[in-house]
Ligand SMILES: Cc1cc2nc3c(=O)[nH]c(=O)nc-3n(C[C@H](O)[C@H](O)[C@H](O)COP(=O)(O)OP(=O)(O)OC[C@H]3O[C@@H](n4cnc5c(N)ncnc54)[C@H](O)[C@@H]3O)c2cc1C
């Protein structure tokens with residue numbers, strides 16, 4: 001690992017002051033689960049790490065009945081939080097299924113939402129792919145069984161964060177702090193496709209940090225996540241879905257349907273949402289929405305299997321949100 005300087009930031013202001021405007025040179029460090037692995041592999045080679053674990057690690061109620069989650073909250077703390085479990089099962093179930101207990105005890109909400117892609121060409125220092133400033137995407141003609149089935153490239157990663165998918169479905173806002181103050185963006189606008197941002201995955205500038213995730217009061221919203229994994233072990237899901245269904249009595253007034261591990265960003269499906277609007281939650285409406293969600297998928301040579309898996313995840317997330325037996 002390349003030698004680096006270390007700054008322990010006690011406040012948001014200190015953290016921002018210790019970061020710089022040059023991409024990759026000074027990086028926030030939370031639990032280090034992802035960042036230290038990238039550094040050991042020489043994929044990340046920062047000159048300075050800025051520890052942000054001392055920043056807000058509380059989960060508090062907002063005046064409107066939602067929750068405000070500090071970026072330094074661990075996944076384990078989120079997964080065991082009583083109010084979060086009651087109001088936002090889509091998010092809490094996703095947190096509870098990340099990795100292993102050890103990973104959840106150390107990994108933070110901010111680190112999880114900002115973790116870098118798992119593409120094995122990206123993670124291997126010997127492949128200078130497009131995302132690392134090279135000339136081509138090796139996944140196009142290479143080993144692409146875990147790559148995207150949506151989006152037109154030029155980079156075909158899937159977004160790795162399990163929390164990002166329910167955050168988008170639940171309409172979360174992300175609070176960001178930088179040199180010119182603070183701002184909030186919708187979770188759905190935080191993540192950027194590779195044609196807009198090839199070298200990063202989010203709207204964050206190099207000298208900005210994510211400080212909080214703010215969840216709106218759920219009101220009459222039923223929400224759930226469903227993940228499909230290769231095996232029930234410590235690995236990222238093959239496909240996930242999170243749904244938030246705004247109910248009017250027994251009828252779905254409007255829906256948010258978001259898939260994970262299928263595209264470079266959490267992939268919202270407006271066709272599936274349109275199918276659900278005005279319907280009751282049933283196996284029939286869930287199947288119709290799932291079919292609509294996958295209708296425009298464009299698998300690569302080795303990942304066609306993901307289409308059916310993602311379809312099942314969408315169907316089961318909708319049924320789970322409705323309290324129906326998942327079959
Ligand atoms: C075996 C294994 C299995 C895993 N399975 C899953 C899974 O199923 N689902 C899943 O989602 N994840 C999974 N992970 C990933 C793991 O959850 C993340 O690596 C972890 O959550 C990262 O959190 P961290 O606090 O350690 O972040 P760090 O490693 O410290 O940081 C990660 C990245 O985020 C940046 N960062 C950190 N905090 C902030 C901040 N506040 N603002 C801006 N940028 C910030 C860092 O600069 C770095 O680039 C798995 C990891 C392992 C090792």
Ligand code: SF4
Nearest residue numbers: 119121129137155156
């Ligand atoms: S998918 Fe993206 S990260 Fe992976 S090889 Fe292609 S350009 Fe690189």
